[in-house]
Amino acid sequence: MGTQATDGRTSGSDQPCRPLRADAARNREKLLEAATEVFAEHGTEGSLEEIARRAGVGVGTLYRHFPTRACLVEQVYRHSVDEVCAAAPRLLEQLDPFDALATWVDGFVGYVSRKKGMTSALREAMGPDSDAIFADVHERLEGAASLLLGAAQQAGMARTDAEPLDILRSVSGMCMAAAASQDPERTKRVLALVLDGLRYGAPAAEASPRTENLASV
Amino acid sequence: MGTQATDGRTSGSDQPCRPLRADAARNREKLLEAATEVFAEHGTEGSLEEIARRAGVGVGTLYRHFPTRACLVEQVYRHSVDEVCAAAPRLLEQLDPFDALATWVDGFVGYVSRKKGMTSALREAMGPDSDAIFADVHERLEGAASLLLGAAQQAGMARTDAEPLDILRSVSGMCMAAAASQDPERTKRVLALVLDGLRYGAPAAEASPRTENLASV
DNA sequence: GGACTATACGGAGGGTTCCTCCGGTTGTGC
DNA sequence: GCACAACCGGAGGAACCCTCCGTATAGTCC
Incomplete structure (x- = not known):
């Protein structure tokens, strides 16, 4: 399911910051999957709250991981x-x-x-x-x-x-x-x-x- | 300002339905102008209410003339x-x-x-x-x-x-x-x-x- | 194992936009 | 001038956006 090269931070910058906490990494992955689904169904304008909902996560969490829609x-x-x-x-x-x-x-x-x-x-x-x-x-x-x-x-x-x-x-x-x-x-x-x-x-x-x-x- | 060929109905269908009432035609024109402005400024995602506002018209009027964003x-x-x-x-x-x-x-x-x-x-x-x-x-x-x-x-x-x-x-x-x-x-x-x-x-x-x-x- | 703290979580809440619905207004044909 | 179809406006419920902060927990040090 997960690819080995995807546990980086949110942005493209590769600064060696400490790795994500375990729960955070899990949620990030779930959000990414949910977003893939929603984008496939409704295009890039799909609802962010819907994505958080499908990932079983609060919107706050979504915004912390991906501050911007473009970022997501x-x-x-x-x-x-x-x-x-x-x-x-x-x-x-x-x-x-x-x-x-x-x-x-x-x-x-x-x-x-x-x-x-x-x-x-x-x-x-x-x-x-x-x-x-x-x-x-x-x-x-x-x-x-x-x-x-x-x-x-x-x-x-x-x-x-x-x-x-x-x-x-x-x-x-x-x-x-x-x-x-x-x-x-x-x-x-x-x-x-x-x-x-x-x-x-x-x-x-x-x-x-x-x-x-x-x-x- | 208006072009002669633009007083048609909302959709592309050219059925010879009765012409718009005078006020309706005026409003339609104003809406089209406002929408042109707003789309130029904010892209096609610009606010519809903003368009109605600029045209000096209620949102209801906008939606009657153009039921859909795509239509507008x-x-x-x-x-x-x-x-x-x-x-x-x-x-x-x-x-x-x-x-x-x-x-x-x-x-x-x-x-x-x-x-x-x-x-x-x-x-x-x-x-x-x-x-x-x-x-x-x-x-x-x-x-x-x-x-x-x-x-x-x-x-x-x-x-x-x-x-x-x-x-x-x-x-x-x-x-x-x-x-x-x-x-x-x-x-x-x-x-x-x-x-x-x-x-x-x-x-x-x-x-x-x-x-x-x-x-x- | 227990305690402490940086890190992460959830969701309430204020603001914006969408779209519908319906009571009131106005243009048009007779 | 009258009646009615056509049109108008905007209140209002729902969905969405994004922020903020009190609460929970993973990781660490003893």
């Missing part, structure tokens, strides 16, 4: 990215390289749709400061994609002329378009298409499409 | 487009073709910066229905630009290989970038640059840049 949005966003990135090496241990890639991409779709209004909310609230966040996130996502694609390529299960950014771009682009047309079925179809395209022309090609067996969203 | 945003948006489009032929009567074009583009800058958060607010609130609005608006804007550019080209005052969409795209793109960098001076400079570029290579070229005398925003 940022942390939820980072948390979401953490999870996606952390999944990459884990999947690689459990599945064969191509399936790992396919499953990861499926998770990435979830990430993209969850982050829906977050980026614009962040950009609006933090101005130019947001650039640093996005740059960081971008880099980490590319790293994860690179890891998986590289493995699939080395195993001869993905064409060698594809690049990590190709995947990120095409998938996130697809999600935007699909979100606009409100059609989850289409998302699935196009996703399968991209993945098959990725495999097409790979050295070890017995390219019978079998991208159906994704864990569905 | 849409009308303000359309109203804004109406004004920009209606200005084109008028300018063409009053000024020489190139000055008309330059002045219009200057007004267009105002429009772009005013519409700041509106498009995303609309898209969010109305989903796929918003596409029709944007298509319509897009077409009308291109029509206006085409009228002015055509005239300038015929008069030999603008290069002939430019197209209306070039202007719309470059100017609105410029505005976004400029808005991000919070620098109105830069906007002016870049705008002058675009306009001079438009004139460069025109048949009747005594191309001494004189794009300074724009009515400033």
